Amino acid sequence: xxxxxxxxxxxxxxxxxxxxxxxxxxxxxxxxxxxxxxxxxxxxxxxxxxxxxxxxxxxxxxxxxxxxxxxxxxxxxxxxxxxxxxxxxxxxxxxxxxxxxxxxxxxxxxxxxxxxxxxxxxxxxxxxxxxxxxxxxxxxxxxxxxxxxxxxxxxxxxxxxxxxxxxxxxxxxxxxxxxxxxxxxxxxxxxxxxxxxxxxxxxxxxxxxxxxxxxxxxxxxxxxxxxxxxxxxxxxxxxxxxxxxxxxxxxxxxxxxxxxxxxxxxxxxxxxxxxxxxxxxxxxxxxxxxxxxxxxxxxxxxxxxxxxxxxxxxxxxxxxxxxxxxxx
Amino acid sequence: xxxxxxxxxxxxxxxxxxxxxxxxxxxxxxxxxxxxxxxxxxxxxxxxxxxxxxxxxxxxxxxxxxxxxxxxxxxxxxxxxxxxxxxxxxxxxxxxxxxxxxxxxxxxxxxxxxxxxxxxxxxxxxxxxxxxxxxxxxxxxxxxxxxxxxxxxxxxxxxxxxxxxxxxxxxxxxxxxxxxxxxxxxxxxxxxxxxxxxxxxxxxxxxxxxxxxxxxxxxxxxxxxxxxxxxxxxxxxxxxxxxxxxxxxxxxxxxxxxxxxxxxxxxxxxxxxxxxxxxxxxxxxxxxxxxxxxxxxxxxxxxxxxxxxxxxxxxxxxxxxxxxxxxx
Numbered sequence: 001x002x003x004x005x006x007x008x009x010x011x012x013x014x015x016x017x018x019x020x021x022x023x024x025x026x027x028x029x030x031x032x033x034x035x036x037x038x039x040x041x042x043x044x045x046x047x048x049x050x051x052x053x054x055x056x057x058x059x060x061x062x063x064x065x066x067x068x069x070x071x072x073x074x075x076x077x078x079x080x081x082x083x084x085x086x087x088x089x090x091x092x093x094x095x096x097x098x099x100x101x102x103x104x105x106x107x108x109x110x111x112x113x114x115x116x117x118x119x120x121x122x123x124x125x126x127x128x129x130x131x132x133x134x135x136x137x138x139x140x141x142x143x144x145x146x147x148x149x150x151x152x153x154x155x156x157x158x159x160x161x162x163x164x165x166x167x168x169x170x171x172x173x174x175x176x177x178x179x180x181x182x183x184x185x186x187x188x189x190x191x192x193x194x195x196x197x198x199x200x201x202x203x204x205x206x207x208x209x210x211x212x213x214x215x216x217x218x219x220x221x222x223x224x225x226x227x228x229x230x231x232x233x234x235x236x237x238x239x240x241x242x243x244x245x246x247x248x249x250x251x252x253x254x255x256x257x258x259x260x261x262x263x264x265x266x267x268x269x270x271x272x273x274x275x276x277x278x279x280x281x282x283x284x285x286x287x288x289x290x291x292x293x294x295x296x297x298x299x300x301x302x303x304x305x306x307x308x309x310x311x312x313x314x315x316x317x318x319x320x321x322x323x324x325x326x327x328x
Numbered sequence: 329x330x331x332x333x334x335x336x337x338x339x340x341x342x343x344x345x346x347x348x349x350x351x352x353x354x355x356x357x358x359x360x361x362x363x364x365x366x367x368x369x370x371x372x373x374x375x376x377x378x379x380x381x382x383x384x385x386x387x388x389x390x391x392x393x394x395x396x397x398x399x400x401x402x403x404x405x406x407x408x409x410x411x412x413x414x415x416x417x418x419x420x421x422x423x424x425x426x427x428x429x430x431x432x433x434x435x436x437x438x439x440x441x442x443x444x445x446x447x448x449x450x451x452x453x454x455x456x457x458x459x460x461x462x463x464x465x466x467x468x469x470x471x472x473x474x475x476x477x478x479x480x481x482x483x484x485x486x487x488x489x490x491x492x493x494x495x496x497x498x499x500x501x502x503x504x505x506x507x508x509x510x511x512x513x514x515x516x517x518x519x520x521x522x523x524x525x526x527x528x529x530x531x532x533x534x535x536x537x538x539x540x541x542x543x544x545x546x547x548x549x550x551x552x553x554x555x556x557x558x559x560x561x562x563x564x565x566x567x568x569x570x571x572x573x574x575x576x577x578x579x580x581x582x583x584x585x586x587x588x589x590x591x592x593x594x595x596x597x598x599x600x601x602x603x604x605x606x607x608x609x610x611x612x613x614x615x616x617x618x619x620x621x622x623x624x625x626x627x628x629x630x631x632x633x634x635x636x637x638x639x640x641x642x643x644x645x646x647x648x649x650x651x652x653x654x655x656x
Contacts, residue, residue: 021618027447031402033416034409035451035614038395038402042611045395049388053381060377067366067373074359074366081362088361119355123363201615283370286363287529290349 043195043203050193050205054166058159064283071285072154076175077122123289127152130281130288131253136273144224145253151177155285157278166191166206170277179224181217185257188212189274208271213257225252371523371531378521378533382494386487392611399613400482404503405450451617455480458609458616459581464601472552473581479505483613485606494519494534498605507552509545513585516540517602536599541585553580 021032073079128149131137141149154173160166172185190210195203216223227250234241249255256273280293287293349360401407456477459465469477482501488494500513518538523531544551555578562569577583584601608621615621 025447028451030414031409031451032614032618033414034402035399036416036618037413038399039612039614042392042395045388045391046611048391049384052384056377056380056384060373063373063376064370067370071363071366074362081359085365086358086361088364119353123356123359201612201620283374284367284529286360286367290360290364292529 040195040200043200046203046205047194051166054159054193054206055162058162061157061159068154068156068282072173075123075126076153077120125150126285126289127155130285133288133291133294134276134281136269136276137253140251140253140256140273142224142250142252148177148179148224149253151175151179155277155282157282166193168274168278170274170282179219179222181219182214185216185254186214187257187274189271189278208274211267211270211274216254216257224250225254225258226250368523368528371528374531374533375522379494382487382521382534383490386490389485389487396482396484396610400501403451403454404481405448453478454613454617455483458613461616461619461622462604462609464597464604465581468579468581468584468601470552470578470580476505476507476552477581479503479507483605483610485610494521496602496606498602498610507547507550509547510542513544513582514542515585515602517599517606536602539595539598539602544582544585552578553582553586554578 021029024032070079074081128146131141131149151174152172153175154171156171156173158169158171160168167188167190170187170189172187174180174183174185176183188211189208190212191206192209193206195201216225226247228245228247231244231246232241233244256270281288284293349357352360398407402409456474459469459477479502480500481503482499484499484501486497486499488496495516495518498515498517500515502508502511502513504511516539517536518540519534520537521534523529544553554575556573556575559572559574560569561572584598609616612621
């Protein structure tokens with residue numbers, strides 16, 4: 001291993017032109033160490049900076065809240081927005097929408113208008129639709145989760161109080177339903193915003209270090225995170241066969257609230273999902289509902305463009321503006 | 329083009345399961361528009377948030393300044409750090425450094441100790457070394473730039489005053505030299521932190537929108553951003569030949585201060601470089617000098633590991649800790 005390390009040292013130094021600081025004159029090396037000590041001081045100031053940014057996020061959470069409350073009321077149907085509140089000029093996209101598509105839409109609208117179910121309450125399946133649009137969440141979503149998530153009415157983020165250890169909590173608010181009795185399911189993400197004493201230079205701001213779910217009080221027989229399997233057992237001596245039932249874990253989004261026993265995802269993915277809820281989905285939910293926020297998700301779009309290319313499209317890809325088609 | 333757009337619409341909707349919002353019942357569509365209006369309000373609050381973060385950065389710039397001043401003094405040799413200020417425990421890396429490497433270093437050190445040039449002033453070529461280590465800067469660096477950059481003594485970032493349009497200025501401080509008379513070369517990056525009225529949802533925080541360099545007062549014949557070429561011209565009538573000299577632009581890092589006439593890089597690269605100076609190089613210069621900050625630069629390291637793999641190394645790559653060899 002020592003020889004190996006030595007080889008690596010040499011290779012890296014040669015190939016990357018990284019200076020061998022130990023080859024510097026002693027007096028210069030000393031000064032470099034002095035700069036490294038200053039750099040550690042810097043890292044601690046940076047940690048304070050991020051604490052203040054967290055404070056600022058708390059403050060702004062309060063400023064966003066009236067908007068999010070209004071969103072929840074519109075989604076649930078508790079409030080009907082006024083005409084003025086619904087005015088939306090979709091810049092030129094009506095014109096760009098091809099005629100046949102428009103006609104089709106008009107037809108469908110007409111059909112729907114004549115149906116009694118034409119005016120459902122609020123925006124049905126708002127959050128479930130978002131789950132389906134976002135790859136990272138879609139992967140966790142199972143068919144048996146969908147009827148439950150239709151009852152999801154809001155997702156909120158709450159920041160830890162000043163002076164408390166840094167954390168944020170995701171709150172999933174459900175309307176009364178036949179699956180569980182909780183009104184809110186929570187997941188707390190604990191964060192750390194201080195340089196690691198052993199490796200202070202790796203500090204890049206707050207990091208999620210731990211998370212904690214919550215107990216879901218499932219109604220009898222409704223827990224989708226387990227399934228009951230039947231197992232036949234043969235008595236060794238007598239040769240008689242009996243059937244026992246056994247509960248085994250099953251894939252479900254709701255394992256998200258029980259991270260210890262998660263089946264589908266590692267802790268790293270879990271942290272990534274928590275971060276994504278906090279930074280993207282909660283602040284801009286409607287854009288994930290309409291698909292506008294998915295523009296960046298290149299894996300989706302490049303897949304589409306690939307198909308067209310193979311069919312012999314000749315125009316330059318640079319001319320295509322996918323926003324045209326997925327904006328509403 | 330209309331047909332093409334229609335095709336794209338359909339394809340994207342089918343493949344990505346993005347809802348055709350225009351196919352939603354009218355009443356629901358209205359509510360979605362209401363949410364989109366709320367989303368625009370959100371974007372404007374977010375813009376204010378980023379302005380406050382900018383304020384916070386200004387405040388912290390003041391807190392970092394004494395550390396950066398000390399760094400400048402150590403680098404230039406104006407101040408010799410005390411023994412206490414130079415104490416540095418490099419966790420176990422001495423032990424891990426293979427014996428032969430250590431001996432080699434010891435030999436070199438001895439050689440250097442006997443030489444009179446053994447104690448140069450400060451940390452020679454501190455900033456030039458950083459330029460050489462960072463790919464993005466190394467690409468701009470020409471041989472004729474190197475002797476000039478040996479005179480670079482500090483790089484600072486200054487944030488715009490509150491109430492002023494958001495911007496930051498990079499200041500390159502030079503010791504008196506034979507190339508130009510400026511003591512400081514500057515580059516201002518102008519930023520915008522407000523949602524675009526035409527596309528408010530694309531807002532993701534402050535963006536660099538413009539930059540401005542400075543005039544370098546080159547001493548006669550020292551301007552490395554131009555070269556003189558000789559050109560022979562033949563008189564069309566008389567057939568006589570004359571030689572004229574002409575100044576033409578030449579690649580140089582110093583074109584960075586004259587972005588209008590830049591040769592090497594697009595505005596996007598220029599913005600990226602400005603951002604990198606501000607966010608990475610200025611706050612953690614010593615780590616770019618020693619190479620520790622380059623750990624993330626995977627293109628460098630994966631290249632090294634690739635080589636070892638090809639030579640038949642069998643151990644799992646996961647066991648390798650490249651930090652061992654490039655820390656000092």
